[in-house]
Amino acid sequence: MFWALSGLLGPLPLSADTLWLANGDRITGTVLRHTTSAWQVDTEAAGILNIAAEHVARVVWSGAEVPMSDPLELVTTPASNLPENRSFSSSGGVDVALEYENSAVDTHEVDIDLRQNVAQGVWRHRWRGRYHREYRDGERRDNDWELAYSPERFVSRQRFWHGRVSAKRxxxxxxxxxxxxxxxxxxxxxxxxxxxxxxxxxxxxxxFSYANHPEERFYAWALQWQFNRYFWQELFELYATGRTGRAFSGATGFQFNAETGVRYPLTEWMSLNMAVEADWVENSAEDLRDTLYHIGLGVNW
Structure with a gap:
């Protein structure tokens, strides 16, 4: 199902050395994306350039020339972009939101979100840890934590096997x-x-374990997504993560958990974060409908 959607949702990232144009000019840089109608190249001197494909005569990948008449597969798979040749990369951060409201209802709230991504070669690993607590007029209303680990093993530039283990209390x-x-x-x-x-x-x-009902075990299918995009010269980052699914049998039916937010960098290592998170479960014992809003500071590395 996913393989057929690749041509609809967006072009694939490439890297290149040199584009030779039909008029004899030469452009050297990094190809960010390539479609049947245009090339987008990040150059050191002129920034990002968009070039109509009809003007590109041939491409040189890392010193290896490929004529434009060759099949697309040869043009779009330079050796440096194969999964086994990907270099080590690591990124992560922690977001903290604290809230105190002294009004008709005295509210204390804390949210902590820790994330870490590591990739090298054919492997990519994602870790996530979260904690949320809320008191209203001295009475605890929310108190929960969640841990998740997702290893991904690439079998081609785009296809991979995804594993996930998660626990929530x-x-x-x-x-x-x-x-x-x-x-x-x-x-x-x-x-x-x-x-x-x-x-x-x-x-x-x-x-699933319940406070007032017997434990439940069941199989389910799930669809998971990961998206991020930088805007306005990387001043804002929009991100969206989540998963949804339905059980094949049992008391628990539909599950949906997603987070959408933006990050604004204050310094090279600190950012302002705003996000909304939804956690919904349809269940014969109790339907869960939690929606949380977060505003806080983050430390990134």
């Missing part, structure tokens, strides 16, 4: 514990310095 909801283990195929539609988007389809094994 909630002291206030009837669904007190959640554990999920999943595996399935994924597709990286594009991944550049400016933007990235991937989808994964997972078969998951789930275990």
């Amino acid at each position: 909630d002291w206030e909801e009837d669904i007190s514990r959640r554990f999920a283990l999943g595996l399935g195929p994924g597709y990286q539609f594009w991944d550049t310095e400016q933007s990235a988007f991937s989808l994964s389809a997972l078969l998951t094994r789930n275990r």
